[in-house]
Amino acid sequence: MAAKGTGVTLRAVARHAGVGTATLTRHFPTREALVEAAVARQIDVCTEATERAAADPDPWRGLNGMVERMFDPRLRDGDLPVGDAITGPDGARARHNVCELTRRAQEAGQLRADFRPADLLLLTTAGDNLAATSPPAARRLVAYLLQSFAARTAPLPDAPPIAVPGTVSG
Numbered sequence: 001m002a003a004k005g006t007g008v009t010l011r012a013v014a015r016h017a018g019v020g021t022a023t024l025t026r027h028f029p030t031r032e033a034l035v036e037a038a039v040a041r042q043i044d045v046c047t048e049a050t051e052r053a054a055a056d057p058d059p060w061r062g063l064n065g066m067v068e069r070m071f072d073p074r075l076r077d078g079d080l081p082v083g084d085a086i087t088g089p090d091g092a093r094a095r096h097n098v099c100e101l102t103r104r105a106q107e108a109g110q111l112r113a114d115f116r117p118a119d120l121l122l123l124t125t126a127g128d129n130l131a132a133t134s135p136p137a138a139r140r141l142v143a144y145l146l147q148s149f150a151a152r153t154a155p156l157p158d159a160p161p162i163a164v165p166g167t168v169s170g
Helices: 010-017 021-027 031-055 059-070 082-087 092-107 119-131 135-149
Strands: none
Touching (some): 010 021, 031 082, 031 092, 059 092, 059 119, 082 092, 082 119
């Protein structure tokens, strides 16, 4: 699931784990149970990050801190997608917090008026895809995307240059 997302077949998960499909289904009787177990830590990280963000009196700072925390490689459960943790059945609290944070940031004039909470899924999908190969690059991309969501321009955080084969780095 970390490599292919939560849509991967049960047969593929069992094969990767070195067990038969019957063994897998004995431990996880439904696909939903397997997905829930696989993303449980990521759900906790995302929910906690959205709760901290919603509690921050500065909604823009809260939004940035939330996304930064979600992509902190020390908190991620392997490469499981952040987006799955938010959009899945157990992500209701996180989704509620994101909607509230979006409303507050827009009311404060800090977040683009045309931003929708679902746009966060664009950010997490892009970051998740890149985090699988380069967590530092994912954090930089996420910073660029966050900047584009701002109602006014915000400086990007310092980040080491990313070497891309065949290009000039820096």
